[in-house]
Amino acid sequence: MARTYGGVAPEQRRADRRARLLTAGLELFTSTGFRHTKITDVCARAGVSTRNFYEEFTGKEDVLRTLHDQINSLALAHVTAELDKVADADALTRISTLLDVFIATVTVDPRMPRLNYVEAVGVSPELEAQHQVWVDRWANFIAAEATRAAEHGVAPKRDYRLTAIALVGAGTGLLREWQAHDPPLPVEEIGAEFRAMMLSAIMRPEKILELPGNPGARSGVEQSSRAGARGDARRT
Amino acid sequence: MARTYGGVAPEQRRADRRARLLTAGLELFTSTGFRHTKITDVCARAGVSTRNFYEEFTGKEDVLRTLHDQINSLALAHVTAELDKVADADALTRISTLLDVFIATVTVDPRMPRLNYVEAVGVSPELEAQHQVWVDRWANFIAAEATRAAEHGVAPKRDYRLTAIALVGAGTGLLREWQAHDPPLPVEEIGAEFRAMMLSAIMRPEKILELPGNPGARSGVEQSSRAGARGDARRT
DNA sequence: AACCGTTGGTAATCGAGATTTTCACAAAGT
DNA sequence: ACTTTGTGAAAATCTCGATTACCAACGGTT
Numbered sequence: 001m002a003r004t005y006g007g008v009a010p011e012q013r014r015a016d017r018r019a020r021l022l023t024a025g026l027e028l029f030t031s032t033g034f035r036h037t038k039i040t041d042v043c044a045r046a047g048v049s050t051r052n053f054y055e056e057f058t059g060k061e062d063v064l065r066t067l068h069d070q071i072n073s074l075a076l077a078h079v080t081a082e083l084d085k086v087a088d089a090d091a092l093t094r095i096s097t098l099l100d101v102f103i104a105t106v107t108v109d110p111r112m113p114r115l116n117y118v119e120a121v122g123v124s125p126e127l128e129a130q131h132q133v134w135v136d137r138w139a140n141f142i143a144a145e146a147t148r149a150a151e152h153g154v155a156p157k158r159d160y161r162l163t164a165i166a167l168v169g170a171g172t173g174l175l176r177e178w179q180a181h182d183p184p185l186p187v188e189e190i191g192a193e194f195r196a197m198m199l200s201a202i203m204r205p206e207k208i209l210e211l212p213g214n215p216g217a218r219s220g221v222e223q224s225s226r227a228g229a230r231g232d233a234r235r236t
Numbered sequence: 237m238a239r240t241y242g243g244v245a246p247e248q249r250r251a252d253r254r255a256r257l258l259t260a261g262l263e264l265f266t267s268t269g270f271r272h273t274k275i276t277d278v279c280a281r282a283g284v285s286t287r288n289f290y291e292e293f294t295g296k297e298d299v300l301r302t303l304h305d306q307i308n309s310l311a312l313a314h315v316t317a318e319l320d321k322v323a324d325a326d327a328l329t330r331i332s333t334l335l336d337v338f339i340a341t342v343t344v345d346p347r348m349p350r351l352n353y354v355e356a357v358g359v360s361p362e363l364e365a366q367h368q369v370w371v372d373r374w375a376n377f378i379a380a381e382a383t384r385a386a387e388h389g390v391a392p393k394r395d396y397r398l399t400a401i402a403l404v405g406a407g408t409g410l411l412r413e414w415q416a417h418d419p420p421l422p423v424e425e426i427g428a429e430f431r432a433m434m435l436s437a438i439m440r441p442e443k444i445l446e447l448p449g450n451p452g453a454r455s456g457v458e459q460s461s462r463a464g465a466r467g468d469a470r471r472t
Numbered sequence: 473a474a475c476c477g478t479t480g481g482t483a484a485t486c487g488a489g490a491t492t493t494t495c496a497c498a499a500a501g502t
Numbered sequence: 503a504c505t506t507t508g509t510g511a512a513a514a515t516c517t518c519g520a521t522t523a524c525c526a527a528c529g530g531t532t
Contacts, residue, residue, distance in 0.1 A: 013509090035271075035359065038489060049510050054491070118364070121357035123271060128354070132416060135409075162410070162421070162429040169409010170402040170433075173371075177401050180368060185398070193398040197406075197437050204436035246479085274519060285481050290521075475531085485522075492515075502505085 018056045020046040022070070025063040030111040034064060034119040061124055068120045068127065071112045072134045075105045079141070091149035095202065096195055098145060103191040106175060113175040139164035146202045155202050167198050254292045256282040258306070261299040266347040270300060270355040297360055304356045304363065307348045308370045311341045315377070327385035331438065332431055334381060339427045342411060349411040375400035382438045391438050403434050 024046035028037040039060055043053050057063050082101045086094055106112045120127055142164035149155040171194055178185050260282035264273040275296055279289050293299050318337045322330055342348045356363055378400035385391040407430055414421050 033358065033360070039491090040489075049512085050491075051493090051510070059490080118358040122269065122354040123358075124269070128416065135413065162425055163433065165413050166406040166410050166429055166433050169412070170406040173405010173408055174398070174402050176405070177371065180364065189398055193402055196440060197399065197402050197433075200436045200440035201433050204432060249479090275521090276519075286521075287480065287482095287523095295520085473532100477528105477530095479526105479528080481524105481526085483522105483524080486520085488518095488520100490515105490517085492513105494511105494513080496509105496511090498507100498509080500506085500508100502503100 014056070017046070017048045017052050021048055021053060021056060021063065022067060025060075026067055026111055026115060029064060029067070029119050030114040034060070034123065061127065064115075064120055064123065065127055065130060067115055068130060071106070071116050072137075075102055076137070078102075078105045091145065091152045091154055092199065095142075095145050095149065095198060098141065099195050099198060100191060102171070103187070103194060107178070107187050107190070110179045113179045117172050117176045118179075135165065135168055138168050142167055142198070149202060156204075156206050158206060160202070163201050167201060170194065170197055250292070253282070253284045253288050257284055257289060257292060257299065258303060261296075262303055262347055262351060265300060265303070265355050266350040270296070270359065297363065300351075300356055300359065301363055301366060303351055304366060307342070307352050308373075311338055312373070314338075314341045327381065327388045327390055328435065331378075331381050331385065331434060334377065335431050335434060336427060338407070339411075339423070339430060343414065343423050343426070346415045349415045353408050353412045354415075371401065371404055374404050378403055378434070385438060392440075392442050394442060396438070399437050403437060406430065406433055 021042060024042045025037075028041055028045060032041070037060070039053060040050060042060070042063065043050050057066075079098055079101045082097050083094060086097050089097075106116070120131070122128070139161065143160040146155060146160040146164065147157075150157040150160075174190050174194055178187070178190050257278060260278045261273075264277055264281060268277070273296070275289060276286060278296075278299065279286050293302075315334055315337045318333050319330060322333050325333075342352075356367070358364070375397065379396040382391060382396040382400065386393045386396075410426050410430055414423070414426050
């Protein structure tokens, strides 16, 4: 067993087919849409037989999950690499770096945000779990940098977990719009907005605003539990 | 034609079935997941035959689109109603109101954000278009309030379109996490975070930060077009 | 009370696409 | 050259769910 075929090792041939399937999947999922792409379409475009498909993946979703992971991993790798290079820069520079590299990486190819933020949503519990994991990772990243900024005295010392989650959401929203809009939104403006929002969210004072006399909105709409509605979220 | 059956007019019976189908759809789409719910499931739970189903809807997606629209419309109605009540309050109070009412409305039932931000994503071009329309509406709303704040001198005069889109994304992200997390995130903290982020994003100065000497990240990663990387996005 | 038009539920059809199996070939070892 | 075995294409099967068609029941009408 394990002979070399066609000049290349079987391992290599396998890897090639797998790579081609992933490429085809990325292309079709983001154009036809995941729901409407058939396995045979992917196989046809990749030049791979269905038999080989099932040798590599358990089904369509498996391909999607792999792509989703790949894209996030790629971005994370780029970000960590850059962050290492500016290991001892000031905190705000590091945050800007994190963000610039992230945006730069995923906007290289509009199919990446499309797959990550549109096609891979609401497909299966497994994929939702995977999404959850990545949101956590990115949020932790952001929170860690924010904490660092706080230690350097350029941001207040507080819990940044929710802020980080909201920032991940902001980035997701911007990128989803970016890839959907026609005419396309300029990448530079997306990046600038994301950066400004992140910096202002991190550097903002604990109490943004003490509402005068009338404290916020209060009326007809049935409201579940409205404690802490004046911005006094706090931990510990 | 048009007799009264079972005591009620046929119109009424139709409307009832339609309503029951929508309720069943909301329940099943958010538990089983849209992909994996079958039309017959919806019919069974609603106590409606497939024949009647096709009298009301063209298919599963039609139900989903209707629900998506309903939820957004509900939230918008609540928000505009409240905003009218504080028509001449100061700008920041209005913004807080907008936000509080929105959060209060959609967190009444976790199935709403689940359907809106998870199940209804990446299903079909039509649904994506509908999503786009709603993002635009909400973003315009936010941008209008921000502009109002600027006119009152509590925020800089600038273009708030992208900021508004990012804020919509932030809200989406927070709510998606909220409905997915176990143990659940406290609603009050979500609201507080969203409000703080919105206020700091709107009130932030034009130039958040002039990067010192080394201007941001620049290196290995291939970058598409990096003009404006120092935050000089501007219109007109 | 018999009739007719409308309505609803059930059961059959129909089609699409995923998964498996078969078959022929090609390449390596002997 | 011959056998053996991995490999790929295509065809066959097989399952599932959407859609349609049919039949029964019901209520008002005469």
